[in-house]
Amino acid sequence: MSTTTTHRGSWFALSALVLAMLTIGLDTTILNVALPEIATDLHMTSGQLQWTGSSYTLVLAALMIPAGGLGDRFGRKKLLIAALLLFGVASALCAVATTPALLIAGRCLLGAAAAFMMPLSLSVLPALFPDPAERARARTLQVTATAMGLPLGPILGGLLLSHFWWGSVFLVNLPLVALGAFAIARFVPESRSTVAHPVDLPGAALSAAGLTAVTYGFIQAGSHGWLSPDLWLPAAAGALLLAAFAGWQRRTSHPLIDLALFRSRTFNVGVLMATLSSFALFGLLYALPQYFQAVQGSSALATGLKLLPMLLGMTAGTRCAGRIARRTGDRPALTAGLLLAAAALAAGATTTVHTPYAVTALWTAALGTGVGMTLPLAMNSALGVLSTERAGSGSGLLQALRQAGGTIGIAILGTVLTSGYRGGVGVGHLPPRTAGAVRDSAASGVQIAHRSGSAALLDSTRGAFVHGMNDMLLTCSGIALVAALLALVLIPRHPRQDRAPAPRPRPTEASTADTGVQGPSGGALAPSSAPVHGRSGPV
Structure with a gap:
């Protein structure tokens, strides 16, 4: 060939x-x-x-x-x-x-x-x-x-x-x-790796159990609140398991991951930027479909089509970021993208029940452009320090850190939205069971308002959801702004080689290498x- x-x-x-x-x-x-x-x-x-x-x-x-x-x-x-x-x-x-x-x-x-x-x-x-x-x-x-x-x-x-x-x-x-x-x-x-080392079964079990427990705990936060033992007990157990995993990785002769990656500034900054920039995307996709359906009465298809500007913005942002990074390095492109995302989210936080869709389309497109500029560059930066020897385990580590960070971020953002909604919806005149259903979600509140013919409840439900959504978008904007400041401080002005140290060969590795x-x-x-x-x- x-x-x-x-x-x-x-x-x-x-x-x-x-x-x-x-x-x-x-x-x-x-x-x-x-x-x-x-x-x-x-x-x-x-x-x-x-x-x-x-x-x-x-x-x-x-x-x-x-x-x-x-x-x-x-x-x-x-x-x-x-x-x-x-x-x-x-x-x-x-x-x-x-x-x-x-x-x-x-x-x-x-x-x-x-x-x-x-x-x-x-x-x-x-x-x-x-x-x-x-x-x-x-x-x-x-x-x-x-x-x-x-x-x-x-x-x-x-x-x-x-x-x-x-x-x-x-x-x-x-x-x-x-x-x-x-x-x-x-x-x-x-x-495959040129070193045919044994599979680290204890490490695999500890990492899987720890990440499962942490993820489960923060998923529960969305349903039971931040003070619930359903959050802190599994999250604490998961943290202990992950600490045991880290300790095992230092002691074992054939670790599952290369802890030397955490000595690479480029890897750490790339993971941090990728995770923080994802929050903006997670926040929008968590709240905006509910806004379109519960507040503005859009169908499932119409809701999906209304997200097209963000998709187009992501496409444009990816192309812009590549050109900027080739000319000036990653720092200007990442910082500009995060600042654009922060500004778009701040604009979104001014949304009202009657905001025209054209306005929403503008700031969602701007947000998509900002995320498109930052996320691929941040991931590329972190992945670029991996040696081919541990490409799989390094990629798995990066994705696992992003997944755990994203789960925690969704729990935080969901709690902000839910708190704002529950604090603003008026249910004092409703029976306890009905009031609980209204407070559970805006979709339930809108359905109950339509069934009962209560215009006051409908207005209260929609207004309370928009209030909670704006609080959440403002929180996302603050996170994006902090990420932009961190990019300015942590990313070097001029690109430099920053490869993670390769794992030191063990005495038995020379005899177990394959042919590549x-x-x-x-x-x-x-x-x-x-x-x-x-x-x-x-x-």
Whole structure:
């Protein structure tokens, strides 16, 4: 196969993989527009509804760190194809589920597959793109695809539900993952760590249990409040388990992750910027669909279409950031993007019940542009310090930190919105049970107001939700502003090499090294000493 053909195949494989990665972002948000129909069809309780959403997040958080390490050990391409196929099987299972238990089981499988797909899809890029500049472009496309799947979820979900039954929101994954699996099998060479170290089973168990407990605790905060033992007991247990995990990683001869990454300023700043910039996106996607539906009465399809300006803004922001960063470095682009996001969120915090959609479209487009400028650059910065030796485990660590930070951020933002809503809605004249339903959510309050014909309750519910949403958007704006100031302080003015130190070889490693990268048929493409796959080459 010629070099030109191989290069074209690499970009085709990336294109298919980008489409497959869209499914992860889609599955995070597409379910929200389908839940009312699913709940009615499967006769689900509120607890079952909560677990339908939370099970995906819990399994995803638990398995990302072990997934990256297993890819390094057994082969990234092999496990990535298996994860894509599992994602397709789990999607089909969710689509045909006839009971809540079967749907929740399918969501757990989706989370497990996504936990492997996210880090491994990034760790195979060195095998596809040996050139650092091309690899950076490929990483940007990967990260942007996953992020764009978040706002695309409600759009696609609303479109599907207007023509098909709720199972279609899961079946849409099948052609995407099938194309991705075929392209990876055909064009991506196998790669793994040059050191065939044993799997760190105690480390995998401690990291999975710790991340699960922390994530579960902060998910519970949205339902039970910040003072509830349902939050602090599992969160504290998770923190202890993660502390034990860190201690074990220092002692074991074959750690699951490379703790030297935390000595890299570039890695730490990249993780911090990626997590903080995600808060703006999380906040918008948490509140704005509820605003469109509960306050302005939009359908699921109309709600999705109203998020299009943000999607277009993200596309424009990604292109702008790349050009700015190539000319001036990452710091100006990251700072400008975060400042733009902060300004857009502050503008959004002035929303009223009767704000015209044109105004909302302007600030959501500006926010999308800001996020598009910051998130891919921050992720690229952190991933750029990883050695090919630990590309999988390093990518898994980065994604796990972002996932945990995002879960905590959603809990914080949700609590701010809920507190503002409950403090502003007037339920003093209602029976206790009805008052509790109104205080539970704006959607319930609007339904009760329509059934009872109470214009006063309708106005109170809508006004209280907008008040809580504005408080939350203002909080997001403050976080984005702090992130912009941190970018100015922490990111160096001039780019410099800042690679994480490679893990020191153990006495037994020399005899266990494999032959490096293998072709699709299993033949070796490069010896273990080649720069592309040795410890001397950065990812």
